[in-house]
Amino acid sequence: MRNYMDYPFQVNARGRTGITSRNDHVRDMIEQVLFTSPGERVNRPDFGCGLLQMVFGLPNGALIATVQYSVHGALQRWLGDIIEVQDVVVRQHESQLSVQVVYVRLDTGEILTDTFETG
Template sequence: MTVHIGFPFRVDHRGRTVSPDDEEYVRGLIEQVLFTAPGERVNRPDFGSGLRQLLFQPASGELATAIRALVQAALQQWLGAEIQVQTVDVVADDATVRVTVQYRTHSAPAPVTAVVSRAV
């Protein structure tokens, strides 16, 4: 059994590091990839997706397609060993972006849907 460290890092009521289940752990990984800007991590300057930069562009069908492709490519690059992305839906509403990712883990055949959102 693999023990994961929760994201964001936190401690439980006993003062121990929170160990999320597999689904919560993968959701945290997805959130890290999507909302980290390339260049933000010192030892991994190419890590991330650059999603937040595109959200301030004028809305169009082409932009929505580009964002979906960007998200899918970033998840494939950084989490390809963990998940197989099936669908991606991105909604930017005022100052909040909501990304819905349907994926399968390599260890579980049933599809899982993760919804992550962030104020920009």
């Protein structure tokens, strides 16, 4: 079994780098794409999808569609060799967004669903 570095970075009780499973590692990568704003990374200024800025949009169908489109596109661009996005479901409640991503891990064919929430 292969180990993957956990995100966010942490040190375990033995003083070593925290590790995680493959499924959790993939989820961590999705989280990084969603919550990284374009321009935030020095050597990859276009990395991310800017989800946190979208929280401040007006609560309407256009915002939901924009978030779905942005999330789907960013995940396909940055993780397209690891996952295939099947569906993105976005819900807004006041100033909080909930993004559910349904995807297939390309290495195993396993279908997974993860939910991410802003603030």
